[in-house]
Amino acid sequence: xxxxxxxxxxxxxxxxxxxxxxxxxxxxxxxxxxxxxxxxxxxxxxxxxxxxxxxxxxxxxxxxxxxxxxxxxxxxxxxxxxxxxxxxxxxxxxxxxxxxxxxxxx
Amino acid sequence: xxxxxxxxxxxxxxxxxxxxxxxxxxxxxxxxxxxxxxxxxxxxxxxxxxxxxxxxxxxxxxxxxxxxxxxxxxxxxxxxxxxxxxxxxxxxxxxxxxxxxxxxxx
DNA sequence: ATCGTTTATCGTCGATTAACGATTAAGGAG
DNA sequence: CTCCTTAATCGTTAATCGACGATAAACGAT
Numbered sequence: 001x002x003x004x005x006x007x008x009x010x011x012x013x014x015x016x017x018x019x020x021x022x023x024x025x026x027x028x029x030x031x032x033x034x035x036x037x038x039x040x041x042x043x044x045x046x047x048x049x050x051x052x053x054x055x056x057x058x059x060x061x062x063x064x065x066x067x068x069x070x071x072x073x074x075x076x077x078x079x080x081x082x083x084x085x086x087x088x089x090x091x092x093x094x095x096x097x098x099x100x101x102x103x104x105x106x
Numbered sequence: 107x108x109x110x111x112x113x114x115x116x117x118x119x120x121x122x123x124x125x126x127x128x129x130x131x132x133x134x135x136x137x138x139x140x141x142x143x144x145x146x147x148x149x150x151x152x153x154x155x156x157x158x159x160x161x162x163x164x165x166x167x168x169x170x171x172x173x174x175x176x177x178x179x180x181x182x183x184x185x186x187x188x189x190x191x192x193x194x195x196x197x198x199x200x201x202x203x204x205x206x207x208x209x210x211x212x
Numbered sequence: 213a214t215c216g217t218t219t220a221t222c223g224t225c226g227a228t229t230a231a232c233g234a235t236t237a238a239g240g241a242g
Numbered sequence: 243c244t245c246c247t248t249a250a251t252c253g254t255t256a257a258t259c260g261a262c263g264a265t266a267a268a269c270g271a272t
Binding site for chain 1: 111112114115116118119120121122123124126127128130131134185188195196
């Protein structure tokens with residue numbers, strides 16, 4: 001229930017949709033497009049806009065207004081943040097007790 | 107839309123709830139408990155059971171039946187799988203074009 | 213000032229999720 | 243066999259999500 005749990009859950013939740021993973025992949029390859037994402041995905045413009053909003057609120061991307069369009073880019077800080085939150089959890093993995101050898105389970 | 111996208115989304119979606127992150131943390135610390143998780147979280151037994159089911163279906167944990175109880179453990183393979191899917195994506199990050207310097211955005 | 217382009221927001225609808233209590237199923241202990 | 247414990251499942255309810263079309267807002271160009 002820690003704050004880190006909530007933050008990790010927020011980032012993971014934003015990742016938890018195939019369309020949003022695809023969007024991140026598009027942004028990783030290309031530069032920062034916007035309406036181009038609509039062209040790259042089989043989704044309506046409003047739907048893509050919604051997904052972008054979710055990703056932005058979770059901190060995965062940034063959006064810069066550029067005239068009539070908005071330029072989206074990956075947020076590099078998000079990587080570090082994800083790793084800093086995920087690694088401690090995954091690090092414990094390695095040393096985690098194995099059920100089948102634990103007396104509490106047999 | 108690749109298969110990897112769907113898999114990543116599936117794992118992330120399962121992580122995308124604070125209670126499930128907490129459950130993973132409990133399993134990382136302790137050994138593999140089961141009803142103990144109910145005691146560690148402010149949730150009803152049926153709710154915890156549901157979350158465990160989600161985590162198991164996503165491959166995050168394994169469940170071994172042990173008499174009248176079930177012993178849950180972190181699935182070590184999940185770490186590797188997550189990393190193998192996530193790292194290539196995050197790796198592209200570093201080389202991703204920056205919006206503010208791209209001609210397509212100015 | 214008006215038009216066309218681009219994106220965000222609104223309203224809606226069906227599907228899914230999260231939570232709970234109640235019930236059922238499976239074993240171990242007496 | 244009968245209790246007791248443990249966990250999974252069922253049924254329900256409220257809330258959230260995902261998708262869409264339609265609309266509105268912001269801006270550049272004519």
